[in-house]
Each structure stands twice: as C-alpha cells, then as structure tokens.
C-alpha cells in the first residue's frame with residue numbers, strides 16, 4: 106500500500122513540475138547518479154559557501170558537470186553514455202557527483218553564459234571546495250563509457266579525494282603500514298602496470314563497502330615493493346598483508362580469475378576478504394552498496410528508448426517505383442511554415458548570438474552577412490522583422506559587438522524574447538527533446554537560398570552578397586561561428602571545406618542544390634540514430650510521395666538517381682512560396 110501511495114505522490118509531483126516548468130531536459134531527477142542542476146541549485150550544490158570570510162559550508166566532493174542543449178543531436182546521443190556514467194558511479198557519492206545543466210532551458214540562460222558555454226555538450230570538472238568564482242576545468246567529452254570513467258578516475262586522483270587513489274611511493278612495508286590507522290590490521294595493495302585504471306576503479310567500488318581492511322594501490326614502477334614481493338612478471342596483482350604477521354604476504358594475480366572482468370575480480374576478492382575479517386571481529390556491517398561493474402549504455406533502461414519503426418514512406422523508398430502501390434495521401438507538409446522560421450531565428454539570435462562574449466573579426470563578418478541575408482530573404486513579419494532590421498543597421502555601422510549588446514538591440518526593437526513565443530509547427534516532435542530548433546534552422550537555410558535563387562533568376566544577379574552563393578557563404582559562417590551544436594558544426598564545416606576547395610558554384614541553382622545534397626547526406630548519416638524522432642524518420646528528401654518527378658524512373662532508394670531540375674522545382678515550391 107505504502108509504496109503505491111508514494112508512487113502516486115511522485116507522479117503528482119512530476120505532473121506539477123512539468124506543468125509549471127515545462128518538460129525536463131535529457132535527464133530526470135530519478136536518473137540514478139545524476140543531479141539535475143539549474144540556476145537555483147547550482148551554487149549551493151557545487152561551491153563552498155561563505156558568510157563574509159567565514160566558510161559556512163563545504164563538501165569534499167569533485168563535481169563533473171555537463172552543460173547541454175536538449176535539442177542538440179549529439180547531446181541526445183551522449184545522454185546514454187552520461188547516464189551510464191551516473192549509474193556506474195552512483196555509489197562513489199562520498200567523493201563524486203555527476204551533474205547536468207540544460208542550457209536550452211530559459212531559466213538556465215544566465216548560468217550557461219556565466220560558464221561561457223558556447224558549444225554543447227561541454228563538460229567541466231570542479232575540485233572539492235571550489236570557490237563560487239571558479240569556471241571549472243575543461244573535461245573532454247568522450248564517446249565511450251570506458252574512456253569517460255578513466256578520465257573521471259584521473260580527475261579524482263588529481264584532486265586527491267579519495268586519498269587512496271594516489272599510488273604509494275617507493276617505501277618499505279613498515280613505512281606502508283604507517284599510513285594505515287593502527288586499528289586496521291589487514292591491508293590489500295593493488296599493484297598494476299603504469300596507465301592501468303583497474304586499481305583506481307576497484308578502490309572506488311570498494312571504499313563504500315570496506316569495514317576492516319584498508320586498500321592502497323602501487324604502480325609497477327615501484328621497484329621497492331614489486332621486488333620485495335617478487336611480482337615483476339605477474340601484474341596486475343593484489344598483495345594481502347596482515348599487521349600481526351610481518352614478513353608474510355599472500356598474492357592473487359588475474360590468472361586466478363580468468364573469465365572475469367579484472368575490476369570485478371579484484372573488487373570481489375578484496376571484498377570477500379573484508380567480509381571474512383569483519384565477521385571474525387563481530388563488527389556490524391553497513392548495508393552493501395552493490396558496485397555497478399558493467400553498466401554499459403546499451404543495458405540501461407531508458408524512458409526514451411524506442412524500437413525504430415520505419416514508416417510506410419520508407420517502404421516506398423525501398424520499393425521499385427514501377428511496382429509500388431502508392432499508400433494513402435501522406436501527412437508530410439508540402440510547404441515550409443513561417444512559424445518555424447520565426448521561432449528558429451528568434452531562438453538563434455537570443456540563445457546563440459546573444460550568449461556570445463565579444464563578437465569581432467570573422468565572427469562579426471559572419472553575423473553581419475547572416476543578418477543581412479535574413480533581413481532580405483526570410484519571410485518573417487512584425488517584431489521579428491523589425492528586430493532583424495535594427496540589428497542589421499547596427500552591424501553595418503560597427504566592427505564589433507557583444508552578445509549582451511545584441512540582446513539590448515533586440516529588446517529595444519520591441520522583440521518578444523520569451524520562450525513562450527517559440528512554437529514549432531512543421532518542426533514539432535512527437536516525443537520530448539527532438540526536432541524543434543535544428544529543424545527550424547535547416548528551414549531558414551533552405552528558405553534563404555531558394556528565395557535568393559528565385560530572385561536571381563528574375564534579376565539575373567548572382568554575384569553580390571545577397572545572391573545564392575553569398576547567402577550560402579553567410580549560412581556556413583553562421584554554422585561555423587554560432588551554431589551551438591559543436592559536433593554538427595564540425596561535421597558540416599569539414600564537408601563544406603572539401604567542397605569549396607574542389608568546386609566553384611557553377612550556376613545560381615547550384616547553391617540551392619548543394620545545400621539540399623548536404624542536408625540529405627546528414628539525413629542519411631543520422632537515419633536510425635537515437636536522436637531521431639520515430640514519427641519523423643530521417644530519409645531522402647523529398648520523399649517519393651512529396652515529389653514523384655524528383656527521381657528518374659526505375660530506381661531503388663539506395664541508388665536514387667535524382668532528376669535535379671525536378672528537385673529544384675520542388676524546392677522552389679516548398680521554400681519559395683511561403
């Protein structure tokens with residue numbers, strides 16, 4: 106009865122929280138080992154507190170904190186590894202906390218600006234007792250859980266908390282015992298090759314569970330100990346010592362465990378010795394905190410995991426056009442929507458440009474060109490149009506600007522900058538934290554190039570900054586300097602650099618088609634990815650249902666032969682008639 110009651114209370118709380126604050130980001134309060142941080146709880150959770158010069162509160166904790174944007178594909182993908190890290194390290198909470206801040210959440214805006222988060226995902230580590238002015242140390246985002254865990258262990262070792270992670274210096278066994286409290290009579294020393302993390306990870310799993318035994322680690326380069334115990338060829342190994350039996354030791358090498366993971370093997374062996382000793386001494390045991398040896402991202406339960414179901418449209422893609430029976434009318438749009446363009450440009454200016462420090466040099470030129478192209482080619486209206494014009498005016502007259510100044514220009518022009526105005530129509534997703542902004546940004550890019558192309562056909566002008574080539578260059582400039590999905594920007598810019606080196610845009614339509622091809626390449630790279638919205642699977646665009654004339658006949662999806670003049674006509678219709 107009682108657990109059910111608490112469950113209902115929890116769901117009621119969740120409902121009201123989501124109702125008041127909007128959706129949670131990629132992490133939830135019940136994700137094991139991850140603390141959701143925000144503008145309100147960040148400082149008192151992470152930093153030491155002072156009243157005047159008086160230290161009033163501090164904890165001996167290292168914090169690893171990820172700043173992310175819940176719409177960013179790489180952040181979505183990385184969330185599984187990060188959750189696995191939280192899971193694996195959840196019992197290390199006496200020394201370590203793993204946190205996450207959603208920078209896409211409006212209330213966290215100032216927090217992310219304060220830590221100068223311009224690209225996501227970004228991770229910082231904070232040493233124990235850090236001052237509130239600390240920016241933390243940059244911590245590399247690693248794709249694999251194993252690498253991430255190793256880096257966390259290295260940070261803990263550097264921070265000297267827990268002290269047991271430090272390797273013992275060259276010393277005699279008597280000196281080694283002098284580092285252990287007199288009440289402790291048994292000692293396990295893990296000796297391992299240089300660069301190995303077995304000892305560090307085993308110690309982190311062991312510390313919450315040890316009662317009678319102390320544990321230390323030594324490196325293979327510690328000649329005094331390895332020669333004393335004759336271990337040179339047999340590392341890694343555990344050496345067990347008893348204070349009352351000087352001169353004696355017992356050794357366990359990995360070969361004693363063969364089939365097991367070394368961390369699990371060593372931790373379990375030391376734990377068994379500790380249990381035996383504790384029982385013998387009749388010491389009451391604390392509850393056992395089961396180490397998470399093998400929580401890989403794939404084995405984690407996740408509310409957002411879904412079997413990827415391909416829609417009938419993809420069946421259409423893979424069927425022979427001649428034999429394929431067209432399914433019922435598709436629900437896919439036949440036109441981009443101005444609401445997506447409006448939301449995306451406001452989001453870009455407020456949350457990407459507005460969060461920069463000083464903008465000068467190439468970044469300034471990129472912003473200038475992008476704003477000018479947006480004023481000319483985006484069919485937005487009202488306060489958005491006015492805001493773009495005001496920004497364009499200022500940028501023409503100056504040579505540098507700060508993110509804060511951009512925000513005040515937007516504010517003074519009367520732009521409604523609240524998150525309430527950001528509404529997605531065609532870019533709306535079927536599950537939380539998908540689509541939205543990056544979808545809207547693509548729509549902006551295609552709309553601007555297509556409209557510039559249509560104009561160039563009428564005026565026959567393609568050479569100026571507002572022609573299709575100039576617009577495409579402005580788009581690349583924005584992606585390079587301002588798009589906050591770091592990996593997206595890196596991928597796109599490396600693809601574009603190759604292109605620019607090899608080819609000149611031959612005709613005005615080439616800029617439009619180049620962007621269309623580039624986007625299709627991104628679609629194919631991401632098809633079936635964890636960041637995909639299952640109701641909007643990534644596929645070649647336009648689909649067969651959207652444009653029958655865009656493909657040459659008798660082709661299969663894997664080898665689509667496009668009719669590019671058909672594609673161009675379709676894009677003109679889709680993006681040019683909003």
Ligand SMILES: Cc1cc2nc3c(=O)[nH]c(=O)nc-3n(C[C@H](O)[C@H](O)[C@H](O)COP(=O)(O)OP(=O)(O)OC[C@H]3O[C@@H](n4cnc5c(N)ncnc54)[C@H](O)[C@@H]3O)c2cc1C
Pocket residue numbers: 177178179532539540541543544545546547548551584592593594596597620621622623624625627628631636637638641642643645646647
């Ligand atoms: C410049 C850029 C680079 C990105 N790189 C990455 C990355 O490296 N990794 C990652 O995980 N995410 C990346 N993203 C995000 C990703 O491409 C999607 O935007 C995101 O996953 C949302 O997908 P979506 O389903 O809304 O469709 P999107 O791909 O965002 O497409 C939005 C809409 O554009 C139209 N469209 C689709 N394809 C084309 C096309 N070829 N030509 C014209 N119109 C088209 C469709 O109507 C579609 O619904 C990037 C986004 C941008 C803007």
